[in-house]
Amino acid sequence: MTFKYRTMIPLAVALSVALVGCKKEADVIKLGQAVALTGDNSIWGTPEKNALEMEIAKINEKGGVLGKKITLTAYDTRGDATEGVNVAKRLISDGVCAIIGPGQSGVSIAMSSVTEAAKVPFIATTATNPKVTVDDKTGQVRKYAFRTCFIDPFQGTVAAQFAAKDLKLKTAAVIYDVGSDYSSFLGKYFTAEFEKQGGKLVGNEAFRSGELDFRAILGKIKGSKPDILFIPTQQKEASLIIKQSADLGMKPVFMGGDGWASPDLIPLAGPAVEGAYFVNIASLEDPDIQSFVKDYKAKFGVDPVMPNPIMAIDALYAIIDAIQKTNGTDSAKIAAQLELTKDLPVLSGKLSIDPATHNPLNKPAVIQQVKDGKIVFKMKYVTQ
Amino acid sequence: MFTQTLLTGLAIGGIYALMAVGYSLVFSILNFSNFAYGSIIMLGAYIGYYAMVRMGMPIGLAIAVSIVGSGLLCWLNERLAYAPLRKRKASSLFFMISAMGTSIFLENLVYATIGARFYNFPELFAKSNLEFRGISIGVLDVFAMVFSFVAIYGLNLFLQKSRTGIAIRAASYDIEVCSLNGVNIAALIGLVFGLAGALAGISGMFLGMKYIVYPTMGWITNKAYIAAVIGGLGSLPGAVVGGVLLGVLETFVSAYVSSVVRDVFSFSLLVLLLMVMPTGLFGRFLEEKV
Numbered sequence: 299m300t301f302k303y304r305t306m307i308p309l310a311v312a313l314s315v316a317l318v319g320c321k322k323e324a325d326v327i328k329l330g331q332a333v334a335l336t337g338d339n340s341i342w343g344t345p346e347k348n349a350l351e352m353e354i355a356k357i358n359e360k361g362g363v364l365g366k367k368i369t370l371t372a373y374d375t376r377g378d379a380t381e382g383v384n385v386a387k388r389l390i391s392d393g394v395c396a397i398i399g400p401g402q403s404g405v406s407i408a409m410s411s412v413t414e415a416a417k418v419p420f421i422a423t424t425a426t427n428p429k430v431t432v433d434d435k436t437g438q439v440r441k442y443a444f445r446t447c448f449i450d451p452f453q454g455t456v457a458a459q460f461a462a463k464d465l466k467l468k469t470a471a472v473i474y475d476v477g478s479d480y481s482s483f484l485g486k487y488f489t490a491e492f493e494k495q496g497g498k499l500v501g502n503e504a505f506r507s508g509e510l511d512f513r514a515i516l517g518k519i520k521g522s523k524p525d526i527l528f529i530p531t532q533q534k535e536a537s538l539i540i541k542q543s544a545d546l547g548m549k550p551v552f553m554g555g556d557g558w559a560s561p562d563l564i565p566l567a568g569p570a571v572e573g574a575y576f577v578n579i580a581s582l583e584d585p586d587i588q589s590f591v592k593d594y595k596a597k598f599g600v601d602p603v604m605p606n607p608i609m610a611i612d613a614l615y616a617i618i619d620a621i622q623k624t625n626g627t628d629s630a631k632i633a634a635q636l637e638l639t640k641d642l643p644v645l646s647g648k649l650s651i652d653p654a655t656h657n658p659l660n661k662p663a664v665i666q667q668v669k670d671g672k673i674v675f676k677m678k679y680v681t682q
Numbered sequence: 683m684f685t686q687t688l689l690t691g692l693a694i695g696g697i698y699a700l701m702a703v704g705y706s707l708v709f710s711i712l713n714f715s716n717f718a719y720g721s722i723i724m725l726g727a728y729i730g731y732y733a734m735v736r737m738g739m740p741i742g743l744a745i746a747v748s749i750v751g752s753g754l755l756c757w758l759n760e761r762l763a764y765a766p767l768r769k770r771k772a773s774s775l776f777f778m779i780s781a782m783g784t785s786i787f788l789e790n791l792v793y794a795t796i797g798a799r800f801y802n803f804p805e806l807f808a809k810s811n812l813e814f815r816g817i818s819i820g821v822l823d824v825f826a827m828v829f830s831f832v833a834i835y836g837l838n839l840f841l842q843k844s845r846t847g848i849a850i851r852a853a854s855y856d857i858e859v860c861s862l863n864g865v866n867i868a869a870l871i872g873l874v875f876g877l878a879g880a881l882a883g884i885s886g887m888f889l890g891m892k893y894i895v896y897p898t899m900g901w902i903t904n905k906a907y908i909a910a911v912i913g914g915l916g917s918l919p920g921a922v923v924g925g926v927l928l929g930v931l932e933t934f935v936s937a938y939v940s941s942v943v944r945d946v947f948s949f950s951l952l953v954l955l956l957m958v959m960p961t962g963l964f965g966r967f968l969e970e971k972v
Binding site: 476512514515518520538568570 | 690822899933940
């Protein structure tokens with residue numbers, strides 16, 4: 299008997315904590331963070347946590363939200379799906395009203411099994427897989443899963459609008475890796491948007507992963523003289539394609555996605571890459587975030603690692619907005635309100651959430667350009 | 683487009699040919715496919731890269747260093763991995779297994795010591811391509827083709843005219859009889875591997891300059907191996923013809939059909955050809971065919 303009582307007491311305590319949730323301590327608003335603080339992903343996770351703590355301290359100094367201070371409980375997911383589930387359970391039993399993070403798609407998908415049941419929303423920071431917010435088995439949106447980053451293929455849409463509207467280019471060719479979802483979907487989104495903008499697709503060539511020589515397909519594309527060559531690949535393939543285009547005497551405008559964002563790009567591709575553009579999620583040189591970058595550097599002594607801190611702070615503002623609008627910390631109400639987020643000013647620009655997919659709508663992207671042998675910030679781009 | 687495709691195909695075929703000659707050279711003597719050859723080519727590229735970029739040597743000297751370095755490595759490969767098997771008169775199957783092991787070992791050694799990073803050679807020529815009536819070719823490709831042709835021609839001359847060359851050719855017909863006639867077989871085999879290694883050095887340099895230097899770059903030798911089989915394993919002219927043929931055919935398939943089915947095409951061609959001409963275009967032996 300005594301044994302049974304002993305096990306039941308902590309159980310009852312845990313249960314009461316879980317049931318009471320946010321409301322237990324009325325004077326603070328408890329937010330949780332699921333973040334990779336150790337392991338390979340900690341390079342992005344640590345700045346994500348630092349940035350959130352810094353921003354929350356600022357908000358608390360100004361009086362907090364609804365007259366209450368915000369507290370942040372951060373647990374380490376190690377970037378691991380199983381650990382992510384544990385972290386979600388712990389945060390929920392700690393009574394947080396919303397979770398910021400994680401940054402990995404795999405962890406996010408695993409975590410949603412817990413958060414959906416507990417009706418606690420989380421906002422993933424850099425999880426770009428469409429399955430994070432939409433259950434691919436049922437095709438239904440996950441009610442408590444959100445994100446502040448755009449999904450990968452959206453970069454194709456950004457690139458196409460930038461090419462057609464800003465560079466005023468008329469014809470395009472796409473070379474994509476048939477073995478990569480990232481590459482083929484970016485290519486598809488680019489083509490669809492470019493044609494919608496009145497452009498013409500004059501070449502669409504696939505290659506197999508691991509290819510080194512692209513001159514055969516480039517020779518074919520050369521005949522149709524495209525204004526733009528869109529190459530949605532990693533920097534290795536992109537640089538080989540750019541180099542070999544030069545060998546064939548082609549001089550289109552080269553464009554790509556964030557797979558290009560590696561310091562390798564320029565030495566590998568050689569002088570032909572000069573002037574090329576690529577879409578990225580965030581950039582340190584973005585004028586809108588300069589005061590954040592300055593504060594971060596002053597506090598931690600290093601530049602924040604992009605783009606996680608920006609995405610985490612965007613998520614923080616989305617949650618605060620939902621808390622203010624629902625005038626409380628009820629998790630389910632916050633989730634319902636998050637869905638309605640529209641044109642909310644956040645760190646990266648304006649945030650709107652698509653109720654059908656829980657992906658951000660027309661989220662600002664960054665266009666970067668290779669100029670004088672360096673990757674520079676060209677502009678912030680908001681799709682229409 | 684036709685002429686452009688043909689020219690590109692010749693440039694790619696030229697590199698295949700150079701590597702195929704290295705394969706065939708070893709096969710002609712020892713009757714086994716040296717699958718470690720791709721890794722020697724990869725190491726050749728790294729040697730060339732270090733000589734040229736890290737030590738600042740001019741291109742000619744860097745090529746020479748790469749040739750000597752790869753030659754030594756290939757020779758060492760034979761001494762350490764194959765010579766003991768040869769002494770025990772192991773069947774060629776064991777040579778091949780040993781070769782695969784060596785290849786995986788070397789690749790992983792590079793991963794563990796140098797890492798998986800991509801390296802690239804600096805631009806050699808101020809102008810990267812030559813253009814004539816809308817058809818263009820990389821200056822480096824022309825340079826590589828001429829250099830490869832000279833190397834293969836030089837090798838051929840050596841095999842046809844010199845005493846050692848005659849000994850090598852004799853050994854490729856019958857190694858036992860050749861030995862009975864007073865030829866030092868161990869030294870001869872060492873020399874053949876050294877020569878194959880030298881070609882690997884040239885291939886590695888050009889592959890590195892044309893593409894990127896990285897640990898699994900040696901996989902491209904699969905194609906050279908097919909080229910050697912198409913030409914007839916063990917036949918040097920066959921290797922050259924097979925290499926150029928494969929390069930041109932692949933380029934045409936990529937350009938006129940699709941780059942995705944290119945390998946389906948080249949490997950089907952290999953199977954078909956072996957069904958019709960089991961010895962390849964210029965081959966002599968049948969029983970040792972892999």
